[in-house]
Amino acid sequence: MKLMMISLLLLTIFIFSSNGQEYLTCLRNNDAFADLTNQDAPSNIRGPPGYPGKRGSSGEKGDKGKQGAPCTQDEEKVNEMKDHLVELQQQLQVAFRKLSELNDILQSQNNTINTNQVDIQYLCGVVAHEDGWFASSNGYQYKMTISAQSWQESRMLCSKMGGDLAAVGMRNLASRRIIFNTLPGRGSSWIGLNDLNEEGKWMWNDGVAMTRANAGWLPNEPNNHNGNEDCAAIFTRSSTLLNDTPCSASLYGLCEKRVKSCLNIFSV
Secondary structure (H helix, E strand, O other), X not given: OHHHHHHHHHHHHHXXXXXXXXXXXXXXXXXXXXXXXXXXXXXXXXXXOOOOOOOOOOOOOOOOOOOOOOOOOOHHHHHHHHHHHHHHHHHHHHHHHHHHHHHHHHHHHHHHHHHHHHHHHHHHHHHOOOOOOEEOOOOEEEEEOOOOEOHHHHHHHHXXXXXXXXXXXXXXXXXXXXXXXXXXXXOOEEEEEEOOOOOOOOEEOOOOEOOHHHHOEOOOOOOOHHHOOOXXXXXXXXXXXXXXXXXXXXEEEEEXXXXXXXXXXXHO
């Protein structure tokens, strides 16, 4: 008996050692074995998905669809539109050429107008001034009174000649120097600047307020010496700087008035 058991055990070992792997594989492929081994597995646990199967054969090709109706075109109208477009293009080219010619004409006329304006300015500013008056480039002309008088009397003389004591040309020191040194030498001269209405508030005769920038005083002036220096005068020809002076002093007056317009001159 013992010998028989030993023989069966050895046979089993032999089977598993030689063909054991094939035997196990056979068991796995056997449906009965699979049912036996899966009967205790939980129902909610799924194994990994298997490999995808081969692609099936293509189905039969469907029927061919119906052909659409051919596009209709009126060739005659299309040709007319093309001809019309060509004609419009030619008209535009002609129009652009004419515009270019007009632009050249306008440019030429503008150049002529600018030249004429320069000529008119020259005539009005330099040539077309009254005898005895110096025409400055600022559009005003200047003249000294023929006698020395008070500031108020000098202003009256300038007024009789159609002007006033100089103000516009005196607010720029360079312009003042040119104007004053061009006229015959008269020494110190009255100009159109005073503080008669309010002490210390100097005003030009044309209503412009005096500032340090548009006055050009001598050092430490105006100082209102003796309390009655209310009128401004050009102190010397060399400096053309201003000094406040008693309005009753006897000085020559520097008159200023606009140059006559060219229309008035040429209409005479």
